[in-house]
Amino acid sequence: MARRLAAALTFIGILMLAGCGNDYGVDQNGQPIASQRLDKHWVVLNYWAEWCAPCRTEIPEFNALADQLKERNVGVFGVNFDHVQGEELKSASEKMGIRFTVLAQDPAEFFDIPRSEGLPVTYIIDTQGKVREQLLGEQTAAGVMAKLEALQALK
Incomplete structure (x- = not known):
């Protein structure tokens, strides 16, 4: 009986973990990033320093x-190019005036993003987690929005 219970609990645990998305770590305030915020959503990912x-x-x-994108279910996220963490990341984000979520853990491996040698760089990622566009250099909200809308229209 104990073996069956242990096996059942193990099976349930595996099923629960299988339903979990990627682990995106925490944000600049140390709060966990729910996978639902990035997985199966369009994502604008900006690297900054x-x-x-x-x-x-x-x-x-x-x-x-x-x-602008809150109502459209598109996430805008930042990543510090220098990989600062903890209080240093929080402080840097505040100094830069960042109001959107900054990921403490670089999600490059999840999205197969190569390390860029230039900044700023922004990636537009589709609902399947595929990088659809790499935007090098300084961007505007209107420019990124236009590119995003064009890419979404192709889907």
Whole structure:
């Protein structure tokens, strides 16, 4: 009887884990990132660094884009290029004026994103987790929105 119970509990545990999405770690405030926020959604992923002047210029554009896209179920996320963590990430995000979610863990492996040597760089990822567009250089909310809408129309 105990063996059957253990086997049943193991099976249930496996089923529960199978339903979980990718582990995206935590955000700049140390809060867990639910996989439902990225998996099976369009994602705009912006890599930034404090030392990058164009990054500083485009952050307000991504803040505006994140606000615009809330109703459309598209996530705007940032990743610190220098991989800072914890309080340093929180502080850097605040200094940059970032209001959208910054991922402490780089999701490049989940989306098969090669490391870019230039900044800023932004990726548009479709609902299947496939990178559909790489945008090098400073972006505007209108420019990213237009590219996103064009890509979504192709689906």
